[in-house]
Amino acid sequence: MTKIATSSLQRLYIAPSSRLAGTPIVPSSKYYTLRYLLAATLADGESRVFFPAESDDSEALFRGCRALGAELSWEDEQHTVLHVRGVGIPHNDGSVTIDVGNAGAVLRLLLGLGAFLPDVTFVTDHPQSLGKRPNRELLEALTALGATCESSDPEGYLPITIHGGKLHGGEIAISGARSSQYLSSLLFLAPLIGETLEIEVVDGLKSQPFVRITLDILRMAGIAVEHDSELRHFTIAGGQRYQPREYVVPGDYPSAAALLAACATASDPSSLLQLARLQPGDEVGEPLLAAFRALGADLQVNNDTVTLRGGRRLHGADIDGDQIIDCIPVLVAAACFAEGESVFYNIESLHYKESDRIDDLCAELRKAGCAVMPRQDSILVQGRPRGIEGGVEVDGHSDHRVLMALAIVALRSQRGLTLTGVEHIAKSYPHFFTELQQLGADIQFIS
Structure with missing residues (x-):
């Protein structure tokens, strides 16, 4: 055959x-590969991810994590164990461009973390697909946290440029009506801000299981998040640090x-x-x-x-x-x-x-x-x-x-x-x- x-x-x-x-x-699970790898990227130290998903989306994720400052390398020829030297708080000198392919979840979770960089542009070679997916609500939230966001369209279509680096805490609202990925993006970002961040979810919350996966992985990485049972209000103390771990992707x-x-x-x-x-x-x-x-x-x-x-x-x-x-x-x-x-x-x-x-x-x-x-x-x-x-x-x-x-x-x-x-x-x-x-x-x- x-x-x-x-x-x-x-x-x-x-x-x-x-x-x-x-x-x-x-x-292997895309959801877990994405979140485990981001947690490893944000850790101070070395982590290992076993059985990460292999796909075009994974390649986009690897590019994004390296752009945030992480070092990624395979420990075996079969690509079953990925070694990650984390960066802690994302940093990169000068302007950075990240090609996210057609990976919507990768884009949205990286948009939040990209707000730590002084100048980052997200692009896609799929303008008729990912290029038409809206990100407006997330960009508005990042703007409220101190970043400057530029998009090719009022709805937040790609390409998107973020000028960040000086973020602050406070209280923000995010819509959950179109995607839970906006909220997950903010949850990964929040612990690294030097101040407490409170997030209020408005307009309902779609796809709650993905948010619960995010919360589980944050806990595994040593991050404390306070939230209500209905996932509408979150409090994340600033100044936390992700811990290096070993993750096994189901x-x-x-x-x-x-x-x-x-x-x-x-x-x-x-x-x-x-x-x-x-x-x-x-x-x-x-x-x-x-x-x-x-x-x-x-x-x-x-x-x-x-x-x-x-x-x-x-x-x-x-x-x-x-x-x-x-x-x-x-x-x-x-x-x-x-x-x-x-x-x-x-x-x-x-x-x-x-x-x-x-x-x-x-x-x-x-x-x-x-x-x-x-x-x-x-x-x-x-x-x-x-x-x-x-x-x-x-x-x-x-x-x-x-x-x-x-x-x-x-x-x-x-x-x-x-x-x-x-x-x-x-x-x-x-x-x-x-x-x-x-x-x-x-x-x-x-x-």
């Missing part, structure tokens, strides 16, 4: 497949979700998937597994291993997507083959991802023959348990999550699907199509 290298591909044909089986290695639940959804929709009852290194009690993992169970998936958990048997009849469900926002596209794909109607709600933030993961995803699914209806805050799905026609070309919209969803749908189509823009899978899961091949999928390169 030829390994599919997505760095140079643009189109793939995915044929119908009734059976998927295997024990693939789940990629498997990535959103990547696992794509594999689980593919197996759950397989029609052959001998389909079987076993995924290890998935952290029990995970803030994203627990609601994700609950969503699969709500759809009727035959799923079992034993410590850090999840086993799913395919060939079972799925049924419709109403699923609150806020806690599992990055998993929604593949869950929608699975629901396309369930009996009855499914509703995925509380997902408005999907409009503001690498693509419009509500409107763009639904447009491509409808091309393939799925019955889906986009709404401002939800997606309605009328399941078609017998499968769909397929036989068309669909566009991934430069979005790794949309590509995963379309691949799942292709496997249950009668005539397969041709996917365009598949090189963008490298953003989070470079070997996704190879993994599907190894599970039994028929995937062909189109020159």
